[in-house]
Amino acid sequence: MKSGVERVSAYKVISIIVLIVLAVLFLFPLYWIVTGALKTSADILAPRPVWFPTEWTLDNFTRLFDRRSATLFDLYIPFSSLFSSNGEPILLLSGPVVPAAFRWLLNTVFMAVVAMLLTCITAAMAGYALAKKRFRGRAIVFGLIVCAMALPKQVILIPLLKEMALLNLYDKIWAVIFPTVGWPFGVFLMKQFSESIPSEILEAARIDGASEFKTFTTVVLPIIKPGIGALAIFTFINSWNDYFMQLVMLSSNSNYTISLGIATLQAETSIDMGILMAGAALAAAPIIIVFLIFQKYFTQGITMGAVKG
Amino acid sequence: MARQSQPAMSRALQRRENVSGYLFMLPSLIFFAGFVIIPMFICIFLSLTDANMHGSSMFGNFIGFANFVKLFSDKTFLRALWNTFLIVVVSVPTVCIFSLWVSSAIYKMHGAARSFFRIVFYLPVVTGSVAVTVVWKWMYDNYTGIFNYVLKGVGLIDKNINWLGDERFALWCIILILFTTSVGQPIVLYVSALGNVDQSLVEAAQVDGANNFQVFWKIKWPQIMPTTLYILVITTINSFQCFALIQLLTSGGSGTNTVMYYIYFTAFKLTEQAGHFGYANAMGVILALAIAALSALQFRLAKEK
Numbered sequence: 001m002k003s004g005v006e007r008v009s010a011y012k013v014i015s016i017i018v019l020i021v022l023a024v025l026f027l028f029p030l031y032w033i034v035t036g037a038l039k040t041s042a043d044i045l046a047p048r049p050v051w052f053p054t055e056w057t058l059d060n061f062t063r064l065f066d067r068r069s070a071t072l073f074d075l076y077i078p079f080s081s082l083f084s085s086n087g088e089p090i091l092l093l094s095g096p097v098v099p100a101a102f103r104w105l106l107n108t109v110f111m112a113v114v115a116m117l118l119t120c121i122t123a124a125m126a127g128y129a130l131a132k133k134r135f136r137g138r139a140i141v142f143g144l145i146v147c148a149m150a151l152p153k154q155v156i157l158i159p160l161l162k163e164m165a166l167l168n169l170y171d172k173i174w175a176v177i178f179p180t181v182g183w184p185f186g187v188f189l190m191k192q193f194s195e196s197i198p199s200e201i202l203e204a205a206r207i208d209g210a211s212e213f214k215t216f217t218t219v220v221l222p223i224i225k226p227g228i229g230a231l232a233i234f235t236f237i238n239s240w241n242d243y244f245m246q247l248v249m250l251s252s253n254s255n256y257t258i259s260l261g262i263a264t265l266q267a268e269t270s271i272d273m274g275i276l277m278a279g280a281a282l283a284a285a286p287i288i289i290v291f292l293i294f295q296k297y298f299t300q301g302i303t304m305g306a307v308k309g
Numbered sequence: 310m311a312r313q314s315q316p317a318m319s320r321a322l323q324r325r326e327n328v329s330g331y332l333f334m335l336p337s338l339i340f341f342a343g344f345v346i347i348p349m350f351i352c353i354f355l356s357l358t359d360a361n362m363h364g365s366s367m368f369g370n371f372i373g374f375a376n377f378v379k380l381f382s383d384k385t386f387l388r389a390l391w392n393t394f395l396i397v398v399v400s401v402p403t404v405c406i407f408s409l410w411v412s413s414a415i416y417k418m419h420g421a422a423r424s425f426f427r428i429v430f431y432l433p434v435v436t437g438s439v440a441v442t443v444v445w446k447w448m449y450d451n452y453t454g455i456f457n458y459v460l461k462g463v464g465l466i467d468k469n470i471n472w473l474g475d476e477r478f479a480l481w482c483i484i485l486i487l488f489t490t491s492v493g494q495p496i497v498l499y500v501s502a503l504g505n506v507d508q509s510l511v512e513a514a515q516v517d518g519a520n521n522f523q524v525f526w527k528i529k530w531p532q533i534m535p536t537t538l539y540i541l542v543i544t545t546i547n548s549f550q551c552f553a554l555i556q557l558l559t560s561g562g563s564g565t566n567t568v569m570y571y572i573y574f575t576a577f578k579l580t581e582q583a584g585h586f587g588y589a590n591a592m593g594v595i596l597a598l599a600i601a602a603l604s605a606l607q608f609r610l611a612k613e614k
Binding site: 279 | 448
């Protein structure tokens with residue numbers, strides 16, 4: 001009996017040591033990005049790795065910012081391409097010229113935020129309807145959603161590209177946003193959360209004469225709020241990191257996302273590790289901070305999605 | 310009277326349910342149909358045509374299954390299919406076993422320690438494929454990379470290896486990175502599944518003298534089976550889609566071509582027949598069928614257990 005207890009604790013000690021070693025290994029690439037971004041070229045090119053920078057410098061960021069520039073933003077008159085003489089949208093206002101990385105970051109934030117908002121709104125409504133409304137064709141819609149979720153999203157990217165070209169959306173940030181919103185995972189997740197709404201409350205609201213929309217905003221939304229939080233953070237991170245979609249849909253410097261911009265720099269300057277680490281740090285830092293702040297919701301979203309419906 | 314009005318009432322109610330149901334579904338369905346379902350059909354349709362970037366008509370000519378026939382005599386495609394298969398076969402079981410072990414080691418820890426490990430293993434996913442790839446490319450570098458330095462230091466190799474340029478190693482290097490970016494989600498899932506295992510059953514088994522291994526195998530394992538199945542499916546899909554790593558690290562060279570990369574290459578990069586959309590979509594259809602078949606197989610196996 002006693003030896004059994006000792007063996008268990010020995011196993012525990014060993015497993016904790018292994019876990020700590022693994023944690024260090026998993027954190028190392030991040031450490032290497034951050035220190036690499038702040039190292040001098042001499043430290044970076046040293047044949048024996050400099051584990052801790054001998055001298056801190058922002059030089060890599062300066063060189064990254066000097067490489068490419070773009071206007072901070074361009075505001076077009078909405079739908080002006082429909083009536084302008086050359087079919088191009090009419091430029092209303094341009095921001096100041098800044099290092100392109102800032103424009104890329106702004107594009108990425110815009111993309112992720114809009115995708116997140118649209119996904120949350122549409123998925124909350126649809127998930128509620130699927131869970132609580134006994135409308136005709138409900139089973140078919142839900143079946144389609146489950147099937148689509150099991151299929152690899154990337155397979156349809158080339159047809160999507162054709163479609164975007166037809167819709168005149170190619171090389172526009174919307175071409176990345178719309179398919180993200182269309183991806184049915186969010187609807188599935190919100191259906192799981194909406195199942196927990198007690199039907200009696202909905203019944204009571206109906207008897208009180210509340211309209212369907214009022215019931216949704218005043219009764220349903222407060223109950224599924226944690227679910228929406230989970231979906232929001234999940235969509236934000238996935239959209240930020242969906243490199244393949246961005247690569248296929250966006251082609252001009254001023255429409256790049258930060259991932260795409262860094263990937264392009266990598267193709268251009270594959271030996272200048274300093275610039276690349278600075279770029280990687282710039283691309284990863286915002287999303288990691290968002291993740292750390294909201295990780296509780298995030299965990300919840302991942303686990304809820306796995307519960308079979 | 311009452312009996313007659315009953316069905317009329319429920320029909321009105323049914324109509325109200327229908328109308329409100331459709332209205333709530335509508336915004337989501339527009340995006341779902343427009344940007345998922347329609348492209349799926351375009352994909353299947355294009356796979357049966359010779360559509361390409363330069364052709365006069367956007368959708369090319371109907372050529373039946375010629376693309377599929379051609380694919381199975383295309384050596385590059387067969388090699389890419391083999392590599393994809395290898396990635397899936399190696400990474401799916403290792404990801405599952407590793408994340409199950411990590412989860413069982415951390416799920417009983419105090420809240421803060423458990424969160425810490427969960428976050429650490431999830432970070433490579435959050436960091437994003439481009440940032441991750443860029444730093445690994447440096448770590449694998451022939452001259453300034455730490456892999457060569459460390460392995461030489463401990464005496465495992467005696468001269469620098471060009472990891473990503475060498476056919477013997479390149480694919481394994483990519484599988485290693487894929488592994489670090491794949492275990493995050495399974496660990497989160499397993500930690501929550503293990504936490505939900507019925508504790509009274511575990512205690513009952515321990516009272517009956519079951520050892521830890523028996524408790525795990527007979528009590529916990531069956532209860533976390535649905536989670537395992539879900540993890541198998543998402544990891545399979547993820548491994549099949551491995552693209553960014555290949556594109557950024559080797560561009561399909563050094564024997565690392567995969568189906569996903571070859572699709573991209575055929576559609577956008579292949580020099581003499583660039584923009585061969587029909588052919589690329591035929592590969593997409595095959596990839597989708599392969600994933601569907603594997604998912605179905607996994608469900609089947611899990612059910613039998």
